[in-house]
Amino acid sequence: MTQISESHNALPVDIQHSALLQLLANSLVLSQTAPYLSCYDVLNLAATARAFRFLVYHTPNVFRRLELGNVKTAQFDTHAVDRGGETWRNVQLDENLTEDDFYSGPLRGIFSNLRRADILRDVQVLSLDGLFVTAELVHDILNDPSFSVRILSIRGVKNLNERQLRGALQYACRQSRPEGMPRVKGLYFFGPQDTAPTLTHREEKRSSASASTAAVAAAWNAKSQEALTAALAEEPEAWYARRGGQFPGRIHADWAHTLNACAGIISFDSVLCTGPRHFNSPGWGTVNIEALDTAASTGAPSIPHFAVATHSLSGCASCGSAPEGWTVWGQELLTSQRDADGRRTSESCMADLARFPLLAPPPMHSASLQIAMCPAGQTVRSRLPFIPTGKQQAARFIPRCFDCIRDRYCGGCHKWWCESCYIGPRASSPGEHAGSHSGPNSVSNPISSTGVVSVDNSVGSMCTRNGVGTDGGCSLPQHLKG
Template sequence: MARDQNHLPLEIQQTALLQLLTNSLVLSRTAPYLSCYDVLNLAATSRAFRYLIYQTPQVFRRLDLGNVKTAQFDVDAIDHGGETWRNVQVDENLTEDDFYSGPLRGIFYNLKRFDILRDVQVLTLDGLSVTAELIHDILIDPAFSVRILSIRDVKNLNNRKLRQALQYACRDSRPEGTPRLQGLYVFGPKEPTPGALIKEQSMSPSPTSPAAVAAAWNSKSQKALTASLAEEPEAWYERRGKQFPHRIDQEWASTLVACDGIIAFDAVLCTGPRHLNSPAWGKVNIEALNAAAASPASASIPHFQVATHSLGGCAGCGSAPEGWTTWGEDGHSRDRDTRRSSNIGKFPLLAPPPVHSSTLGAAMCPSGQSVRPHHPFANKAEKKKARFVPRCFDCIRDRYCTGCNQWWCETCYAGAGANSGPDQAHVIKSCWECGMNCKECIDTTQRMCKRCGGGYCLIHNEGSDLVACDWCVGRSRRFRELY
């Protein structure tokens, strides 16, 4: 029977693990799944491991600081109306940016001191305290080599200053080769992580031997695999409907236009025929559509708008006036003068950020597709194309079912204000909580009470059943309790 590795001499354990990780392929494929905490613990075991970790660029190519204890910032504001600070001494010369970005700037200083910062190409700062000035430094400071940055659900971020920094970095008079940043995750939610991860790392004893570190890696990799298998369908290409939990400011549209071809985002511009960037611009009678629309908000049409919904083909004609956004059909054309790529701005970045690569192709590629769609042999064996129709809410208003995500294009439109009348409308509002629903969804969720004759919703009228509404059910229950 094989002897347990934990009972082997420490020198043999170190030699075996060191020989395994000396293989650059093994190390590069393993390091992205480890936290900084585990990597630094391994480097502290011996001089040989320290040299291997700090002298191999692939180890810190992907850096996730979201679970690092020293990067956390739990203070909400600097001044609470004269509240006395006990644990934090605020210098009168300390700026707001220095205060809120202090933990991350301290980490970046140490990484730069150990000559590690230049190796970081995929940086994740989700949920941390991040300021616009810190993002500006990442964009212009030559000490950073970040190509893909994730700042989802961060704190203390001034979005107006962030948009200004992005537009300044992508200006036409920018220096050659800048900005190095090519992809920015900012709109979507961060990936859910176990809440007790930081507490577990801070309270549990640190592994001191390579065998213990390897056992911890194996356990965490199993947890990561289980979590990845339980993830929801992929955004944009598989998950239809609303893509972002929060509202996106209108000013972000002009930022995406300014960064088009230079920096990609986890969102794209709406391609509806109401906007200037649409391939169907001028091909649809927008004035007639506005006259038939039930909502007066359709009369105000911005030139550009960020897409918030991923749609399939129109329920009437099966397509859209602007066509599909299909991965793999267009080549990676590039303008040599402006260094603009046609794919940067057309396809969204897909969460989570890539693990084993720092290229935009890996960050944009849908699951099951080729990373290089322009390759002559790519996608030949694929039967189903990865495609979607990006639209903003104003471009599907009164023509979109929130229940089943069906929608009707401008050509197939029939609304409550159309010439066909309300009885022929594709979607109507029968429940305030459900919103606009199609007839199939209404037949599934809406009922007529057999006792009072009123209409009710099975989803939002708690206490109702298939026969009576919640009021009648509750009234009969109270009547029975009296006797």
């Protein structure tokens, strides 16, 4: 490898440029390579020669994915604007400048330069993770025709007013919106931003100081090993493989109304809870809500009409499912709308996609929602009926909010019991409920009059039989542990 690199460096510069130009002249190679390079590196390549400039600026999909989190001009190390007595050096501030204008200034400057270079219209996947992003800037991305962004990532951003952001999203998805707007179809917001392996300052200084080919090759080998180690240490895929809580922080309750208003128009990296207590649930009306509220350990909690799902669950430990059923990737809704010819409409397809969350990280080589939502090992276009095989199983999960799994979920082993199999810790005996809650929506109660769970529907003993008891981290209520 070192000999090849040395022989390659011995070639004249013109021949090297010609070989690279012929390689990148293949649009497939260039479009598949460009997403792994920063915008700064791509523009530097275009500045080397006229041929490269023509190739970069006239090849489709070169700037389809733009990540500005690693761009230095998009970041600044200042603190809050309102710091009494602080002197701003080398900065001229207009007295009419607002705080939002100040923090969005770097990104607006970058967008202005990209617009003048006729690059901004080609950006379809835009990542602003970790930067200073304001709600007004997101409003412009949603409604300005000069933007062609289809997937936007603003995870872990700073100085963002969530209330104004919710208002901007609801305004963009209003019924009187212009045709074809908003162009943004996917928004990453709730999850944590992606972590990429980076070299330390000492390693960067050492690699930049070493000019020999062997040193450069060793540095690249070290970076490859770090990337491989980080890839092997990645967490399981969200929602489908990782059970339990999906987000590190708390989600405001008003986000549920925003997700409901944007359903079928903009998808998020979370979905609405499908518990039978919510209006959007397929299992609405299948359980006795009064019995659940009476048996709750905290009295009768106020369950909102809509709620954002924060937990991914497997099937109930007793019946193996849930009153609302599973969310299965690729499965069409039975109520899908079809046109006069029997073909599914775009509105019905978007309604199907609203059931699935966006999966991190954002796609590298496409701006398709199906690709952004497709679980690992699954096909983008699945057709019913889905028949699991030995190699490929159906990717599925049950999305729930915390209120819908309260008193029925174990945070240690991630087992849970649905409303049809277990009412709550304060439920009375089965005989009392049988007389007062009879009918098609009645809920069976597995708890005996002594307060001990029966053997068949045991909440605590199931965890004990599977090796997760009081000593194994089971977080079930104390009176449910065998």
